[in-house]
Amino acid sequence: MSFTSDQKRLDQNFKELYFEYYAVAQRTAMYVLMQIDTSEDVAQSVFLKLWDKRDQLDQLNNPKAYIIQMARSGALDVVKKGGHLSKNQLQLGFYSEISDEPENVDRRQAIEKAMADLSPKCRLVFSLSQFEGQSNPEIAENLDVSIRAVETQISNVLKSFFNTFQIDSKITKVKT
Amino acid sequence: MKEQKFFGLCAKHLSGTIEADEEQKLTLYLNANPDRQKIFQSLKKQWEFSGNLRLSYQTNPQLAWEKFSDLKSDHEPKAVRWVHFAYRLVAMMVLTVGLGFLLREFGKTEPYRYATFEGETKWVVLPDSSRVRMNESTMLTVEADFNEEERKVSLTGEAFFEIAREVSKPFIIQTDEARTRALGTSFNIQALAEESKIEIYVESGKVAFSAKDKELILTKGMAADFDKKTNQLQLIMVDSIYSNQ
Numbered sequence: 001m002s003f004t005s006d007q008k009r010l011d012q013n014f015k016e017l018y019f020e021y022y023a024v025a026q027r028t029a030m031y032v033l034m035q036i037d038t039s040e041d042v043a044q045s046v047f048l049k050l051w052d053k054r055d056q057l058d059q060l061n062n063p064k065a066y067i068i069q070m071a072r073s074g075a076l077d078v079v080k081k082g083g084h085l086s087k088n089q090l091q092l093g094f095y096s097e098i099s100d101e102p103e104n105v106d107r108r109q110a111i112e113k114a115m116a117d118l119s120p121k122c123r124l125v126f127s128l129s130q131f132e133g134q135s136n137p138e139i140a141e142n143l144d145v146s147i148r149a150v151e152t153q154i155s156n157v158l159k160s161f162f163n164t165f166q167i168d169s170k171i172t173k174v175k176t
Numbered sequence: 177m178k179e180q181k182f183f184g185l186c187a188k189h190l191s192g193t194i195e196a197d198e199e200q201k202l203t204l205y206l207n208a209n210p211d212r213q214k215i216f217q218s219l220k221k222q223w224e225f226s227g228n229l230r231l232s233y234q235t236n237p238q239l240a241w242e243k244f245s246d247l248k249s250d251h252e253p254k255a256v257r258w259v260h261f262a263y264r265l266v267a268m269m270v271l272t273v274g275l276g277f278l279l280r281e282f283g284k285t286e287p288y289r290y291a292t293f294e295g296e297t298k299w300v301v302l303p304d305s306s307r308v309r310m311n312e313s314t315m316l317t318v319e320a321d322f323n324e325e326e327r328k329v330s331l332t333g334e335a336f337f338e339i340a341r342e343v344s345k346p347f348i349i350q351t352d353e354a355r356t357r358a359l360g361t362s363f364n365i366q367a368l369a370e371e372s373k374i375e376i377y378v379e380s381g382k383v384a385f386s387a388k389d390k391e392l393i394l395t396k397g398m399a400a401d402f403d404k405k406t407n408q409l410q411l412i413m414v415d416s417i418y419s420n421q
Contacts, residue, residue, distance in 0.1 A: 018244065019237050026235040036233055043235070044244055048251050093232040096225075104225070111226050129191055130226045136193045147193060155187035158219050159179070165218060 014054045018047055021064060025071040031127035032075035032120045034092040042074040065142045072124060072143065079120050092116075094131075114164045118157060125153035177205055177212075186216055190223045290316040292333070302327070306347065309336040311366075334366040339381070354387035354402045354409075363394075375401040375412070385409070 025046045029039035046067060050057065060066050092115055096104050115123055128134045128142065129150075136154075140147045185202045188194035194202070206213040290300050292310045300308045300316065304323045310316055314333025322328060323345065330350040339347045341360025349356040351367035354374045361381020367374040376385050377399040385392045387402040390409045394400055399412040 015241075018241060022237040022240050023235050026240070027231060030231065030233070040235065040240065044240065044247055047244060048247060051248050051251070091233065094229040095232050097228040097230060107222075107225050108229065111222065111229065130223070131230060133227075136191050151184065151187050151191065151193060154191050155180075155183040158183045158186050158190075158223075161219060161222055162183070162215060165222070 010054050010057075013057060014051060017050070017057060017063060021067045022047065024064060025067050027127075027132070028068050028071035028124065029075040030092065031124045031131070032072060033078060034116065034123075036091050038078055039075065042071055042078060046070045046074055062141070065144065068128075068142045069144055076120060110165070114161050117160055117164055122153050122156050122160070125150055126157045129154065177209075182212060186219055190220065287320050288318040288322075290318070302329070304340050304342060304345070304347075306340045307338040309338075311335060331365060331367055332369055334364070334368065336362070336364045336379075338362040353404055354385065357384040357386070358382075372405045373401045373403050375399065 022043060025043040026039050029042035030036070033039050033042070049070065050067075057063070092112060094108055094112060096108055098104070115126075118126065125139060125143070128139045129136070134142065136147050136150045139145075139150045143150075182205075185194065185198055185205075188198060189202060206216055290298075290308075290310060292298055292312050292314045294313050296312050298310050300310060302308065302318060302322070304327055306327070308316060308329075311334035314331070314335055316333075316335060317330045319328040319330075326345050327339075327342075327347040328350065329348070332352070337347075337349070337358070339358045339361050343359055347358045349358075349365060351365060351374050352369075354367070354376075356363070356365060356376060358381065361378065361383055363376055363378040363381075363383050365374070365376050374387070376383065376394065378394045378396060380396050383394045385394055385400050385402075387409050388407050392400050392409060392411060394411075400410065401412055402409045
């Protein structure tokens with residue numbers, strides 16, 4: 001009797017974990033892969049692995065960080081195997097929380113384009129910082145890296161942005 | 177200031193982990209370098225703008241959960257595999273035990289029989305490597321549990337036994353009424369169905385010959401018989417008996 005009630009409790013705990021963090025896992029994979037379908041697949045496989053270990057889930061002291069790290073490595077595996085789409089098939093789209101005036105649309109599209117030039121690891125750090133609103137110490141904990149490593153990745157992003165926008169402004173100059 | 181250092185300080189400033197002395201350094205540097213100031217302002221604008229962006233695509237955990245339920249049943253997690261394994265193990269054990277039990281039962285019910293025709297004699301080697309020379313028209317039955325705790329055979333007719341020595345397992349020969357118990361020895365037993373007497377002659381070793389609660393201990397060169405009609409068990413005078421005394 002205690003066995004079945006234990007099973008029920010584990011199943012319930014797992015379901016709660018799933019609903020709390022599925023979207024986090026999916027977005028994490030999406031920032032790395034820039035694709036909808038593969039990021040959903042990665043997120044599901046993260047939870048399949050957790051399902052196998054559902055009797056140990058209460059031992060996790062930071063489930064969110066654990067899930068983000070699993071999603072990250074799962075997504076990077078997809079990149080490594082070349083299973084992600086080429087640049088012109090990317091699906092990483094954004095909307096602005098403030099307004100979508102024509103001026104903002106251009107800037108938003110410029111960011112979307114700039115995102116594709118980043119390395120997957122770099123893009124994830126930038127995304128957690130900007131789109132998930134996480135502080136550097138939070139990112140460091142969630143990815144299990146040092147704060148210094150987070151700062152380095154952000155500085156790489158800025159360098160890349162600088163190059164991208166410099167090229168863009170040159171093109172604009174040629175046009176005018 | 178090198179590019180690396182410059183972008184590093186910008187990153188720290190924008191993501192909010194810049195130290196006070198670094199902040200001061202950056203401000204002084206930007207004021208002195210209008211080109212870098214321009215870059216910094218442009219990056220800051222991009223940064224602040226991107227901070228308000230959110231992913232257009234939003235997953236649906238409810239739909240994902242429904243899909244996950246299918247995935248996890250296809251996935252067949254370790255626990256389920258283990259249950260399968262356990263079932264297989266139990267089935268295998270039941271089969272093995274059952275088969276062993278059946279074999280044992282069948283083995284038990286069938287004692288092994290040796291027989292000779294009229295005018296035929298033959299040597300038989302038993303599982304304990306005792307040797308038996310069967311005279312004509314003789315039947316020797318080896319019990320199914322022969323050599324387990326004791327070595328039991330029954331005899332009708334006449335046979336000469338050379339018993340392999342094994343003290344812990346007495347060799348017992350049942351003739352219709354007399355019983356011969358030996359450890360390691362050789363002797364002849366005659367228990368002819370048509371005759372009233374069962375006769376034994378011991379060639380070597382020591383044999384206990386018993387019938388109707390009486391027992392004779394026979395040693396080398398001794399002979400005895402049992403009369404089924406009179407129920408008499410007696411020693412037979414043989415030359416060697418005298419030589420022993």
